[in-house]
Amino acid sequence: MPLLEVKNLSVQFRTDGGLQPTVTDVSFSLERGEMLALVGESGCGKSVTCMSLARLLPEPPVVLSGEVLLDRGPEHGGVADVLQLGERALRQVRGGCISYIFQEPSVSLNPVFRVGDQIAEAVRLHRKDVSDPFEEAVELLRQVGIPDPANRAKQYPHEMSGGMQQRVMIAMALGCAPSILVADEPTTALDVTIQAQILDLLLSLKKDRGMAVILVTHNLGIVAELADRVAVMYAGRIIETAPVAELIAHPIHPYTSALIRAVPVLGGEHNRLNTIRGTVPSPDKFGRGCRFCDRCEYADSLSEEQRRLCREEPPRLRELVPSHACACHFPPGLTAGKEA
Ligand SMILES: Nc1ncnc2c1ncn2[C@@H]1O[C@H](COP(=O)(O)OP(=O)(O)O)[C@@H](O)[C@H]1O
Numbered sequence: 572m573p574l575l576e577v578k579n580l581s582v583q584f585r586t587d588g589g590l591q592p593t594v595t596d597v598s599f600s601l602e603r604g605e606m607l608a609l610v611g612e613s614g615c616g617k618s619v620t621c622m623s624l625a626r627l628l629p630e631p632p633v634v635l636s637g638e639v640l641l642d643r644g645p646e647h648g649g650v651a652d653v654l655q656l657g658e659r660a661l662r663q664v665r666g667g668c669i670s671y672i673f674q675e676p677s678v679s680l681n682p683v684f685r686v687g688d689q690i691a692e693a694v695r696l697h698r699k700d701v702s703d704p705f706e707e708a709v710e711l712l713r714q715v716g717i718p719d720p721a722n723r724a725k726q727y728p729h730e731m732s733g734g735m736q737q738r739v740m741i742a743m744a745l746g747c748a749p750s751i752l753v754a755d756e757p758t759t760a761l762d763v764t765i766q767a768q769i770l771d772l773l774l775s776l777k778k779d780r781g782m783a784v785i786l787v788t789h790n791l792g793i794v795a796e797l798a799d800r801v802a803v804m805y806a807g808r809i810i811e812t813a814p815v816a817e818l819i820a821h822p823i824h825p826y827t828s829a830l831i832r833a834v835p836v837l838g839g840e841h842n843r844l845n846t847i848r849g850t851v852p853s854p855d856k857f858g859r860g861c862r863f864c865d866r867c868e869y870a871d872s873l874s875e876e877q878r879r880l881c882r883e884e885p886p887r888l889r890e891l892v893p894s895h896a897c898a899c900h901f902p903p904g905l906t907a908g909k910e911a
């Protein structure tokens with residue numbers, strides 16, 4: 572059993588207009604020590620998916636279904652479905668098994684406490700074996716590459732740069748000794764050099780601690796360098812998943828191909844996703860069938876009968892090549908691969 576296995580996770584928001592299918596039938600698994608990248612344009616449901624893993628979204632208005640099977644380790648009761656857990660067990664999962672770092676460290680750090688105390692508090696809550704949490708906090712600051720950690724620990728968040736604050740957030744997440752670190756666009760707010768440093772740090776933590784990481788990003792370029800596997804989301808669904816090299820070399824779904832074409836070349840100008848006509852539908856506009864079909868140029872070459880299938884039937888995520896799955900009724904990448 573993998574460390575985490577998500578099966579048919581669906582998340583709906585209760586709104587005045589009824590239930591909105593924000594995340595639909597999402598399935599993926601995460602192995603111990605693996606870095607999985609969750610990629611997709613803004614608004615496709617990446618954050619909602621990640622927050623559901625430890626049930627961080629307020630319920631109601633959120634309606635969750637499916638299974639989030641998590642191996643909590645023998646000392647915490649082994650495998651459980653997070654969606655079925657009571658409050659107490661849930662508190663142990665949050666932080667203890669799954670820790671989060673978000674885009675804006677300034678939102679998660681408390682401005683009135685010294686950073687060392689904030690990290691020490693996380694350690695105190697989750698690691699009964701540590702005798703001196705503050706000393707451990709200093710050690711964690713050192714591990715995330717903060718120079719002069721003993722003095723830095725006594726500073727307040729506002730005395731630090733954005734990059735430093737993000738390192739503090741990572742130290743705080745590590746303070747809980749989680750088996751899974753969810754990094755939700757951890758570098759989007761930072762400038763390019765600092766971005767690279769933070770991503771390097773995540774990679775070395777993964778390697779040194781054998782920690783599993785879910786890295787959320789809208790940038791496939793970042794993913795190529797870091798992740799083991801990629802899951803591409805579009806309009807609340809995973810539409811393709813594969814090992815990173817395989818996905819980038821042989822994308823099957825037309826949306827994935829477009830995302831790859833839109834990756835900015837180093838030194839080149841930033842390409843927006845203008846390689847695809849139209850825009851991402853919002854959850855109240857999701858159709859019954861494939862949510863990409865209105866934008867899919869490949870669909871133009873299909874017969875009317877085939878296009879009706881695209882519009883009416885949601886394509887299932889199917890393994891089309893070993894360990895490479897795609898949700899498309901008429902996968903163009905696959906046809907191209909076969910002809911070659
Ligand atoms: N609390 C909420 N109530 C209603 N809709 C929400 C809420 N949070 C997010 N959404 C909607 O869910 C969709 C997915 O959002 P999100 O997961 O944040 O996207 P991403 O992280 O991929 O940019 C968006 O359409 C967003 O407007």
Ligand SMILES: [Mg+2]
Pocket residue numbers: 617618619755756
């Ligand atoms: Mg997000």
